[in-house]
Amino acid sequence: MNVLAFLPEWVEPVVRYMATEGLKGTAVIAAESVAASAVIGVLLGTLMTLDSRPLRGAIRLYIEIWRGLPLIVTIFVIFFVLPTAEIRFSAIQAAAVALSLWGSAQVAEATRGAVQSIPREQHEAASALGFGWLGRHVFVIVPQALRRLLPPMVSLLVNVIQNSTLAGLIGAVELLFAAKIQVERIAGPPPAGLAQVHAVEIYGGLMIVFFAISFPLTRLAAYLEKRLV
Amino acid sequence: MTLLASIDWQFLWEHRSEFVDGLENTLKVSAIGIAGAFGIGLVLGAARAHRIPVVSQLAAIYVELVRNTPLLVQVFLLFFGLPQAGIRLDSFGAAWIAVTIWGGAFNTENFRAGFEAVPARYREGAYALGFDPLRAFVNVTLPIGGRIALPSSINTYVSILKNTAILGPAISFPELTYQAYSLDSTYFKAVEIYVLLAVVYLVIVWTLSLAIRLLESRLALPGQT
Numbered sequence: 001m002n003v004l005a006f007l008p009e010w011v012e013p014v015v016r017y018m019a020t021e022g023l024k025g026t027a028v029i030a031a032e033s034v035a036a037s038a039v040i041g042v043l044l045g046t047l048m049t050l051d052s053r054p055l056r057g058a059i060r061l062y063i064e065i066w067r068g069l070p071l072i073v074t075i076f077v078i079f080f081v082l083p084t085a086e087i088r089f090s091a092i093q094a095a096a097v098a099l100s101l102w103g104s105a106q107v108a109e110a111t112r113g114a115v116q117s118i119p120r121e122q123h124e125a126a127s128a129l130g131f132g133w134l135g136r137h138v139f140v141i142v143p144q145a146l147r148r149l150l151p152p153m154v155s156l157l158v159n160v161i162q163n164s165t166l167a168g169l170i171g172a173v174e175l176l177f178a179a180k181i182q183v184e185r186i187a188g189p190p191p192a193g194l195a196q197v198h199a200v201e202i203y204g205g206l207m208i209v210f211f212a213i214s215f216p217l218t219r220l221a222a223y224l225e226k227r228l229v
Numbered sequence: 230m231t232l233l234a235s236i237d238w239q240f241l242w243e244h245r246s247e248f249v250d251g252l253e254n255t256l257k258v259s260a261i262g263i264a265g266a267f268g269i270g271l272v273l274g275a276a277r278a279h280r281i282p283v284v285s286q287l288a289a290i291y292v293e294l295v296r297n298t299p300l301l302v303q304v305f306l307l308f309f310g311l312p313q314a315g316i317r318l319d320s321f322g323a324a325w326i327a328v329t330i331w332g333g334a335f336n337t338e339n340f341r342a343g344f345e346a347v348p349a350r351y352r353e354g355a356y357a358l359g360f361d362p363l364r365a366f367v368n369v370t371l372p373i374g375g376r377i378a379l380p381s382s383i384n385t386y387v388s389i390l391k392n393t394a395i396l397g398p399a400i401s402f403p404e405l406t407y408q409a410y411s412l413d414s415t416y417f418k419a420v421e422i423y424v425l426l427a428v429v430y431l432v433i434v435w436t437l438s439l440a441i442r443l444l445e446s447r448l449a450l451p452g453q454t
Contacts (some may be wrong), residue, residue, distance in 0.1 A: 069391075069434075
């Protein structure tokens with residue numbers, strides 16, 4: 001029944017810790033960042049199609065800053081600089097905020113393209129029915145654009161899951177940091193440790209876990225890309 | 230404005246050498262990674278596009294494995310895992326190998342797509358003129374496909390540079406981000422240090438993006454915009 005019973009004794013507590021603590025951290029970061037990226041990104045991307053130079057310029061600046069910075073630098077700025085202005089985040093939340101800034105920039109860029117790809121007739125028909133700019137976009141244009149946003153959103157999910165490992169570098173317990181904790185515990189002296197090195201097995205196993213999550217999703221993104229466009 | 234006024238410029242000036250050292254290491258590892266990624270991408274991309282048996286399949290596995298796992302896990306496996314197998318890398322070795330493997334996988338895809346976009350009749354024309362497959366590749370597929378692959382491959386090179394930023398915090402390789410981090414842990418000047426760090430990265434990345442756009446328009450295939 002239990003596959004773990006066939007493996008060496010040290011495996012079970014490691015898997016249990018990573019599946020509970022580690023996976024929880026990764027899931028929280030990924031869920032929060034994808035949700036925030038989608039909402040902020042679609043909003044900014046839609047606003048970018050407005051005919052206002054200052055607004056477009058401001059959103060363009062937002063996109064270029066958060067896409068241009070290495071993610072770890074954004075994480076450090078949020079985790080180490082903002083506390084000087086009395087804005088404090090936990091390590092998990094700091095990573096989620098950084099990933100949301102980066103992700104929303106990606107989504108905004110994709111949304112702008114998707115919204116602009118909706119034919120002019122759709123705007124005209126909605127206007128003829130008495131919709132203003134807001135109603136036209138909320139009820140007619142953006143819902144159609146969302147279909148074309150599906151493939152980039154799946155890719156975003158993959159990227160966010162993979163990049164959530166950076167949270168471990170500021171001490172957030174996600175999958176990679178949980179793995180590191182276990183590698184170091186086992187390498188330590190008994191009773192907590194076993195004075196054994198199992199870095200290859202643990203990091204290699206983690207790589208397989210990430211592959212098993214990411215590969216189907218990248219295939220799905222490629223499939224949706226083909227079907228929807 | 231109050232933020233600007235409160236910045237301790239003196240501090241940054243006194244510690245400029247730490248930043249310069251970090252920048253040097255960042256650029257050094259990026260340069261190796263970019264050169265390596267170019268070589269790997271060229272060879273494996275050609276093997277993929279021409280469906281060379283065995284090499285093509287192995288390259289596909291390599292690409293999928295790298296693209297579907299976090300770079301940080303790859304770095305950890307190289308730096309903390311390999312010693313278990315008796316292979317000990319210093320942080321510089323693990324750093325350049327990691328970004329080369331990572332960039333090579335993405336670049337293989339870039340070049341594959343570029344080479345496959347070259348119409349088959351161009352190659353057939355070369356064969357008809359008596360070119361052997363290697364000459365046809367070097368003289369026809371490479372110049373055309375390489376230029377098609379240029380924008381996406383340069384994006385990969387910029388990503389390589391940005392990705393070197395995780396190497397310091399992960400394996401203590403003294404690149405720019407690591408230097409910033411260790412300065413902050415000694416002097417607690419987070420605002421000065423990280424704002425400067427962000428500005429330096431933005432200047433590099435934005436300059437590169439601008440250069441890319443200029444290069445793209447100069448190297449664009451005639452008849453394309």
